[in-house]
Amino acid sequence: MVRFNIKLKGDLNNDMDNNIKKNIKNKISIASILVALGIVYGDIGTSPLYVMKAILGTSGGYISKELILGGVSLVFWTLTLQTTIKYVILTLQADNNGEGGIFSLYTLVRKQAKWLIVPAVIGGAALLADGMITPPMTVTSAIEGLSIVFPLNTSSIVIIVLSIITVLFLLQRFGTLVIGRMFGPMMFIWFSMLAILGFSQIIKYPQIVQAFNPYYGISLLISNPKGVYIIGAVFLCTTGAEALYSDLGHCGRENIHYTWIFVKICLVMNYLGQGAYLMLRQGMVIQENPFFLIMPSWFIIPGTIIATFAAVIASQALISGSFTLVAEAIKLNLFPKLQFRYPNDEKGQIYIPAVNFTLYIGCVLLVLHFKKSEHMEAAYGLSITITMLMTTILLTQYLKYNKKKRVMGNIVFSIFMVLELSFLYGNLFKFLNGGYITVLIAGAIMFIMYIWIYGSIIKRRLNEYVDLSDYHYQFKEIKEDKELPLYSTNLVYLTQSPNYNKIENKIAFSIFNKQPKRAKYYWFINVNVTDEPYTTNYRVKTIIPNETFSIQFNLGFRVDQRINVFLRQIIKELVSSGELKSTAKEYMINNSETCSVGDFKFVLLEEILSNESQISAWDSFIISSKLAIKKLTVSPAKWFGIDTSNVEIEKVPVVIGNRETLKLTRIS
Template identity: 75%
Template sequence: MNKKISIASLLVALGIVYGDIGTSPLYVMKSMLGVNNGYVSKDLILGGVSLVIWTLTLQTTIKYVMLTLEADNKGEGGIFSLYTLVRKNAKWLIGPAVIGGATLLADGMITPPVTVTSAIEGLTLVFPIETRSIIIIVISILTVLFLLQRFGTDIIGKVFGPMMVIWFSMLLILGFTQILQYTEIVRAINPYYGIKLLVTSPQSVYILGAVFLCTTGAEALYSDLGHCGKRNIHYTWIFVKISLVINYLGQGAWLMLREGSIIKDNPFFLIMPSWFVIPGTIIATIAAIIASQALITGSFTLVSEAIKLNLFPKLQVRYPNDDKGKIYIPAVNYLLYIGCVLLVLKFQKSENMEAAYGLAITITMIMTTILLSQYLRFNKQKKVMSILIFVIFMVIESAFLYANLFKFVNGGYVTIVIAGALIFLMYIWIYGTVIRKRFNQYVNIFSYEKHFKSLKEDKELPLYATNLVYLTESQNYKEVERKIAFSLFNKQPKRAKYYWFINVRVTDEPYTKEYSVKTIVPNEAFSIQFNLGFRIDQKINVFLYQVIQELACSGEVKFTPKEYMISNNNKCVVGDFKFVLLEEILSNESELSRWDSFITSVKLLIKKLTVSPAKWFGIDTSNVEVEKVPIIVGKKEALTLTRIS
């Protein structure tokens, strides 16, 4: 799915895709200087800028823009989209997907604080602002940003593109004017200086950790593929990369003219003319907000995909605007906001955040490399290329990981702890499903044909509903869970005119909208399979009404409406609905290991705390009956009582 190229589409790509990677000049050179305690040396600047240029070339341009963007799933990108393309090849690939998704979310939590704080700190060159005041300003900006999420991003989004054009143009002009002052800086394009720095500097590991910050937004670039299309990203990246490289060269040129000095302030703001510092800081702050916004919406998309793939607990998803691609997940919004505020309060200064930033995202990139190599090997049948890509980028990213591991004690542990918590949450969800499926008992629903007939003829029972609906996990239309049969025929037998057993299958393609119908008992019991893409909102209430209406109109369901029933737009009337949802509780009769029992109990607790199945499947809550059903896993030895007189 390649979107058409136009001025508008290129502006959208600039506004959405490059927020994170585009704001990296705010802190990369400053972080690199910090490694050397602010001392400006020729080898550090030439080598550091060279490493930045070649990192942007190898990691961002070659790996992500040229290779990974080609691994799109019907136009959609991101680590979970990539996982859906390769998961048929091996079950173990769920591991890299879960780890990559969790670390991307965790490191994403520190991106808004580090970018906004770096931008606001530019004001210290003009005004004597204390750290406490900067913290208050940053938290205020983040508060407004997160509060705006519930209203959607349409209004904000319209100014993103033009503002990023101004931002990148500013980077280009500021960098170019400094290069003119010291043209020899262009020697940094030669990778020799970068390699020399890594070989000779005793601080090469820490320098590499600072250099990595220039490419942290590459993963978000892939995640936002669905919003823009790969061709728009290909074209805009040319402008973006030139702007970034020129700005890094410009900062390097300014520093080279001050070789031997100790620079404690941010070179990004120092290369600005004094009259431009305030406007430049305002533009930088807006760019930082755009970077934060892109990351927040990316987090919503990532979690939404994980939920649809049954890798994450079900959370309430809202669509504030008409665009189905722009979603809002309140729980994720609150958690991100709380995390961002706590990180600002903990680290306080951008230099402290930089010391912790990048560790988790390195792990994400390694996981993407693993999945990408599998995609090239199995989906594209390019075995030699897959091995080559795997080896090259594993070497590069392992070096970055080793360098970033030194950030662990300086605060990197925060993002690793957050990522670990998210991984464990997904593990509970996935393994809890495995445990339940291991002992799930299914029955052949066709063997109950006589039961349906007897139930229908039992006039002592009141009519429970015209259309009675059960949701089943069985993708085999001939089978349903035993607990459904028990609920239907034993636990308050339910007489209805029509019975519907529904299964929702999430497809590997993002926007699939298909269904199939199988008849169990003619004109009485039916099985429906919905095939919905992982980007589709599961509004089962609406879909089911449409399906039954089509069946009634075609005569497959012979429904005779009463005279008093109202028909909208002359469409076929299908009567009332009643959904029976079975809420699981762990039975005392279950025989599980302590670990499996713990996982199952925690998963059931999470289910209670998160969105209800009725809300998740878009079912009108007035038509829902919730029944508690015990999960009996395994069988304990039966106890026999002896009767005494």
Template identity: 75%
Template sequence: MKKKVSIASLLVALGIVYGDIGTSPLYVMKSMIGVNNGYISKDLVLGGVSLVIWTLTLQTTIKYIMLTLEADNNGEGGIFSLFTLVRKKAKWLIVPALIGGATLLADGMITPPVTVTSAIEGLTLVLPIDTESIIIIVISILTVLFLLQRFGTDIIGKMFGPMMVVWFSMLMILGLNELLKYPEIIRAFNPYYGIHLLITSPESVYILGAVFLCTTGAEALYSDLGHCGKKNIRYTWVFVKICLIINYLGQGAWLILREGSVIKENPFFLIMPSWFVIPGTIIATIAAIIASQALITGSFTLVSEAIKLNLFPKLQVRYPNDDKGKIYIPAVNYLLYIGCVLLVLKFQKSENMEAAYGLAITITMLMTTLLLFEYIRCIKKKLVMSIIVLVVFMTIELGFLYANLFKFINGGYITVLIACAIIFLMYIWIYGTIIRKRYSQYVDILDYKDDFESLYEDKELPLYATNIVYLTESQNYEKIESKIMYSIFNKQPKRGKYYWFINVKVTDEPYTKAYSVKTIVPNKVFCIQFNLGFRINQKINVFLHQIIQEMVREGEVKFKPKEYMLNNSRCSVGDFKFILLKEILSNENDLSKWDSFVTSAKLTIKKITVSPAKWFGIDTSNVETEQVPIIIGERENIKLTRID
């Protein structure tokens, strides 16, 4: 799905994509001089700004803007979209996909607290405001932000876009003002100063951890590809990068002019004229809110794709706007909100959050590099280029990972634990599916042709429904789960005029909408295969009605509406009954203890996620749910002795 470029689309891209990476000047230089306990040295500042410039160039511009955005899946981005492009090449690629997705979600919980808190703390320069008051303000802002999500990212993007123009313009003006006072700072464009700092400074590891904060939003930028489009992101990045670099140069110039001083405050706010601190803080706060938005929309995209690929439990996904690229997932919204509030309460100050920030997203970037390597090698067929990409970016990111590992004990363990919990949840879901498929029993549906005829002719049974519908996991129209046949013929035999067996296959392309029909018994039993993209809302109820009405018009289904039926002009096809089989774990199984635990855990998770009826868009008034025990292995044959 290509997004057209216009003034409005560019504003939306600014409002959605660049919040995180665009607010990095709020805390990068502060974190960097904090490594030296606030003591300002020319080598530290000049080398640090040089490292920031080249990190933005190598990591953000070259890796993400130039290379990774090319790995789009029909306009969709994010690590799971990238995974769908290469997953057929090797089974092991699911590992970096799961790890990368989980760490990106974990990072989404700490980005809003650190950016909003950094912005609000600017008020301490002009107002006597304590830590408790800052915490209350931050939590209030986050509450409003998460409440706005239900209205969709389109509205948010249009609201935030113009404000981001103001924000980046402010960055440029403030930076340029200081840059003119010390033009020599432009020497930071020479990578020598950055490399020299890393080689000579005893604190180089911690400096590198601070520098990495300037590019943490690059992964969210890729995830938001489907919201804004490739061209919109690339065009706006030119403006964004210029503004960012000028501001970093300005902060560096201001600090070098105070060489030998000890500065504990945030240089971002110190370069502001005193009269501008309050309005500047307000603008910074709005930008921080937008930074949070970038991770939230990225998280929605990520989880939605994982659900459709059956890597994540099924959660309710809503589409607040007409554009399917803009989604809202209530459960993810609530969990992110709770996580953000708890992190604010735990860390309280932005400097504490910075000590934990960045570790999780470094892992995400490493996983993206692995998948990007496979994409360039296998899909683009460029072996040499893929090796260069792997070596260059793995080297850079392993260096950042090593630097960020020192943040583990300072709070980085929290995001790692969150990521591990998400990975474990996805493992339960995926492996539970593998276990069930391993032991699923299928029968040949063609063997039951006569049975369907006999069942319909059995007038002793009342008509259960005109159309009886089952969802099947079999993609072979000749095979069907034995439990479905048992439900039809043995467990309260279900006499119907038409039987429909539906399978939904999620395709690697995001917006596929196709189907095929196989007739098993003419005018009686049919198998329908839906091929739906992983971003398509699966409205099976609506789709099925449309298909059957078309089949009636084409004469494939012979149905004559009664005279008293309404909507004859719409080709009514009678009443429907959807039979959903709910699995329960039977005591009669020979699973190992671990497999039994995984299966039980998955069944428990399914109880608290969205029901199959809601997920597949089925009218709940037409649904009948039957419990089916999962019996794995042979039943024990117990011999009983009869006594009189």
């Protein structure tokens, strides 16, 4: 067996980009800091738009010293414990070759126990559900600020919000390269505005700094009968922490560490400023959003415009994050294969039309259903709490087994499970008021993932494999059978067998029995998705010299599976090394080594559930559902990058179990 642990030529430029990218991420500069501000903090950075309003809403708008001081105290300590300690300090250490996110974390620990796929699936589905509620929530909260200076009714606000969201989703197909360059400077302006507005109110009531004392937050939760609702409102200040981890690969740990100091100062100053404004109005009932009330009247319109830009950036970050999340799930075979597009040459720019359309429809329906941001608060936060709990489980496993820090893992698990279960308890009261919507969305995504994963398990369990070495005689006979026309010079099959010497029985049947296929060269290809994001290497095994070959690609879960391009590069390598002997024909237009081996035909086996199968009703439903889903997703030919080649589709019945065979009796 010949093993090539060299980089595939098609990805050499990407590898160079990766090295440059790593150097940029590890280097702190004004440019890298602006990039981090624009990409990482969209969601968590827009939380001042609605957090204090949500806390005030628990008392019907009535302002009391206990509520304001306690509420601001809880916000500060939530940002400190949940965001700073758990995510910025601890979770960012769990990077997979510089990449972050719940699926990257899962690939680091999945070898420890098979059950870890459960928290990964639950967390990923809940994060996708959160991506559907974030754009309506943030954009609506920003636009509602205009109602302070303009007589806008709810219908007008809904129309403006839907218009912004529609334009945002329409732009996704073109990529975000141009808009992305504006993200950093715009978010710097946004955070600077938060700090200045907050400071302008803090100097009017400096006693608000008492909120740093955790006593006020604990006292509020214990003494206030609506403490559980308050903790659900407070949790909204940290909902973007999970997205912060997911964007690790775009910015690098050091850039996030440095920018978080600035971002947290700006956020805390704004929360203190809103608290100071409200403390000066104790005993009053306020229904308006305190975020806009602390603005000077002349600044409300420009302030709202800046807030709208920040809300759009937050939405864009969640949409792009959803594309990346789904792409990783697909590569890990946790989700049905969907069509990808790459809008521009910027690395990491992925556009998935089906996800974009689904998110858009979901956002529109949520805006039409809730209409006001205060109603959306009921649905917001519940699903992301579940994601954070799942991340804690995976992070604990990472600390215990990957880092060999069992004591620290137990401490992290104990502290953050208690904290996040408290947040979950507080958010469960939102369930009947709208939280059920995101739970249903997450549940639907989980069910699709369950069908895909369990369907694959059933098939793997019942797949029959044969040894290629047992078929030397058959390959010799079929090659010498001149009655058979030459089916193809190069015949290529994709196999799920990780063993280079074995293939599925149905592939052998396709070659020798079902329209016997005579070819000059036979290629059996297996694609292994690695735990590392950017692996690009392969192994070659010669089964029959100069005739039959087995290839295993090891591709990272963020690498495009361009099998057509990769295969031609491998063949060129084999011709150069003498393992494949082929002479270019004189009549070939370009008789270089890359085309001297002639034409290619890829045979893909399309499975259908046979009526002869004898399985349980549930397993039959799973297999049938998976086969139905596959019809709606991208074809294997497109997925493996061979759709421009000569591809033959053969239908193969999936026969599971054995029915009793009836014996017929001949009569005269």
